[in-house]
Amino acid sequence: MISFDFEYFKPKTIQETIHLFHSLVTKKKTPLYYSGGTEIITLGRLNLVYTDAVIDINALPEYHTIRFSEGYLVIGAGVSLTKVEEENPFPLLSKTVSEIADRTARNKISLGGNICGDIFYREAVLPLLISDSLLGIAEIDGLHYYPINKVFNREIQLQKGDFLFNILIDQTYLDLPFVSMKRRQQWNVGYPLVTICALKKDEEVRMAFSGVCPFPFRSVEMEDVFNDKSYSLEDRVRRSLQYLPKPVLNDVEGSSEYRIFVLQHTILDALQKLEGGPNV
Amino acid sequence: MEYIGKSVIRKEAFEKVTGKAKYTNDFQETGTLHAKMLISPYAHANIASIDFSEAWKIPGVKAILGDEPFPLVGEEIKDRSPIAYKRVRYHGEPVAVVVAEDPITAKKAVDAIKVSYESLPVVNSPREAFQENAVLVHENLDRYEKREGVYPVPKTNIANLDKIRKGNMEDGFRESDVVAEFQISFNPSDHAAMETRCSIAEIRADGEVIITTSSQAPFAIKKLMEWYFGIEPGKVIVKTPLVGGAYGGKAAVQLEVIAYLASKAVAGQPVKLFNSREEDMITSPVHIGLDASIKLGATKDGFLKAAEIQFLFDGGAYSDKGVDISRAGAVDCTGPYAIDHIWCDSYCMYTNHPYASAYRGYSHAEVLFAFERTMDVLAEKLNMDPLELRYKNAIRPGDTTPTQVLLSSSTVGNVPKCIERLKELMNWAEGQRMEIDDRKIRAKGISCIWKTSTFDTNATSGVILTFNPDGSINLMSGVVEIGTGTKTVLAQILAERMKMDISKIHVKMLVDTQTTPEHWKTVGSRGTLMGGRAVLNAADEAIRKLKEVASCVLRVPVEELEVADGKVYFLDNPNVFVEIKDIAYGYTFPNGNTIGGQIIASGNYTLTRMTHLDRETGKGKPGPEWAVGAQGIEVELDKRDYTYRIIKAYSVVDIGTVLNEKAARGQVMGAMSMGIAFGGRETFVFDPYGRVLNPQLRTYRPLHYGEQPEYIIEFIETPHIIAPYGARGGGEHGLLGMPAALGNCLSAALGVQLKHLPLIPELLWRAQEGWKDDIV
């Protein structure tokens, strides 16, 4: 039950959407884009999010489609996580999103919503961080594509009024060897202690993390260590930790010491799998 | 026997699969106002100021309650203001309540209330509370009104102390060759019933108070309203529809009182108060925490001689039911073992945590975690098989309990038989711990269980039967249908006794204290014993009345008549009969003369020869019988990262007689599932300021589908002679030994004695890798 009131808009084109946003801001409103909407509803109920104008972007053409175009996989940011799983165009992404929340919730949560969310796990971004993906950002003068590392640093960096419209992944990444692992406090449900996505490209391992720090990240320094085969696997894991960003989470799911313990084993498992070659 | 033991489908099944079943919050009468609470973000603080002015400006606000000295409430000690006054003592405590036209307005107004707090130092565990010079949660403990038999200690945090003194401890330890000492602790947690609590109150023009509520204790509410507000019991009418899970959490009385005060503030208009999940988890009473120290003495061949026990229950900020829960813990302070010398101090401690309500098992799962873990520690010291140790000491008819009740085979189930069967089922002979490969270990752990229910000594249950013109019967009992299916079992008992078709028995699901006879409280797995006996008494009266009328009609003496299959017939010639439908509303002769009227029968049952416990020794008879059992768990553990999977969970329960096979299995399995979650995952996480960090189902996670192990459940049947068809209570037993069995299993797997719950991998890692024991 959300106690504040908001106006509701459902524009039909990107241009209309962005103009609406800016005109609402001029009218001193606090508009929010609404994709899956699950965070607006759950955080709004607790007064942790406020808006007086909701702009539902689900009517935008192409916002819910998955297609291939000119060597790229193009996924609309409005695509639900279950649709990503079912159509399975990018197995690493499917595997990773299939562990987020639960299936019924994933029918509602959109890929873009997870990536741009306030709740800091944002695990759907991990596969994108390691596949040189491009993010299509809807801006006042149209749609622009940016390499992910230019617009995503711990969280999405958007100008006010811009929004994530779609995601492009170079097709050559889609069937690289990968691992996606999620470790939780206990058994099968709950937020991650550690989620790792990794893939191997040109014999180099790339890895991105969630749950370890209060933001998802990919670390080039850590990858350099992982790929330095002059050390044993165990040594590489240990040495990589010095490049871990700070702070390491310490919360109800687990202490920071324990997260690091779990992280080490998870990295080790990931490296072992990838170095064993695609057939293992 | 036609219905006893059969898996009769529950009477309300169709309602429940069609969405038609109504729970309290589903009743939406127009004209009902809505209340919303403002709850404390602090665990301990003075309320420096509170400002309602902005809230009042919101159109639709009808009343704002708070900052007022309401009468104090509490089941045994009146130590709680229903809405905090000047001071808050736990995170989540109600600070103000807004009544408004609709829920949204109420919430808006709550958001507009401004409160400033001055935080106070917190008491964050019962052990801390027990220290000399501890911060006091209640400075004026001596000034509170209380019931007889409660002994709070002024100028301390002790809400009550119950003592068990049996035998002589010096003798006990002198006779012992080996002593094992162990200490355990765990935080409070939650019931997490899927239906959050809800109450609707209204005060009629003539002063009648009508409360509709999701409660396990509608009749107790009437009595408490008299104690709290001086309202005569006849003027309080409590209605309870179906309840969406309770597990003890709805035995406490809280929202009812607030809804009543709210209704009073709006001239008696109906007011509904419905908990959000967050409120249901911390504002309303929770599952009690415990800190326990146990010292066991045994001979070198493994016979228990002495048990010295201290319990510090985390009763939270207010004593309410905590006092009685810690008393129940004292009553069965050991496991089901014959021990001559027992000393136990069971304290209910005040802390700045949410306060406690009953929880499935009423302190037994908690106590058993302490005791049964110590049994394994002792077994290790004795170098003895833990199952063997338990078997040797299993309590038997002729032994006495900690409160010195002499047991017979009727009053205690067969513990040795349960252990024997468990041993076979678990294939215990293959060993307790097996290395599967260099990482995986398979391990097994067990726990014995027992429980009696400590009810008021005059607890009663009543049943009324009324006949319909078609010969069918309406069955009215004060038992609340909380999901256990007890009302269906009562119908089975009635059908069996009346030898009639169960489809002709109509069970009234709604409890209405004005028209339904009292059933003390729907707690402690006693619905079948008490409600069942009342049904049998009522059935006997109905049969007598039917025969009286039939006797006139058939001209056969009453003694020569029998009732069965919808008829009353002459024993010597069944062709001489009258159909019940023709006499249920009196019998009309062909000429119009009528004898008798609608058949109405009633029955009740009061527990027999219960006594209060002696203040100094605890001696006394607290409950009618002890149901017992033996349980086990088997896990597969990864030594490298301490993750594990529960593969199998076992229960062998002596249930007396199985009345409804599938329902009984369902109860045991559901309880096991809860016990596994309590042992393996559920806990409140407190920060250093006593705040609960995880009051949502996203961060406080009950077992989900797919996490359940394989369940192996068997029943032993040692009848409880005075119970209907010999049945014993069984709604809780599946839970009791699960945390202990899991703890024993994982301790065996790791070779470390685990002391805390929940047993998450991080805890195992800390214990094994020697991290400081810093778990709050």
Next chain:
Amino acid sequence: MSNPITLNINGKKRQITVRPAATLLDTLRLRLGLTGSKPGCLNGDCGACTVLMDGVPMKSCLMLAVEGEGKEITTIEGLINTPIQKAFIEKFAFQCGYCTPGFLMNCHALVYTEPNASDERIKDWLESNICRCTGYREIEEAVISVLNTVKGTH
């Protein structure tokens, strides 16, 4: 602030005005009297409020009523004599019944969407709902019994 909308619920068109901030769950319960869908957490964590949107299970506490326009909404009140309801009764797949409407909606969608669902798939679907009373085995049995009959008729 109120918007007029038309919702197609259990085959009937219902015109109402709602606050745009109203969730579908609140609208069903408070405005349309359909109290079968239950509030258990209002946070997307328990599944008690599950309904079907064009046959797909959705947590009605996680969506706005306005989002329901143009969709076919099915609530527990719209399930009549389905195999899954019968199976729940026969297998004793509920006790207090509070989680049952949500479970039934999800299970109903499951057996029709994935008639060949493996144990893994069943788990993936049913993890979305919490039942505090049962040990889940009864629910599993109910689903499997229906899957077997659905398979049998194909």
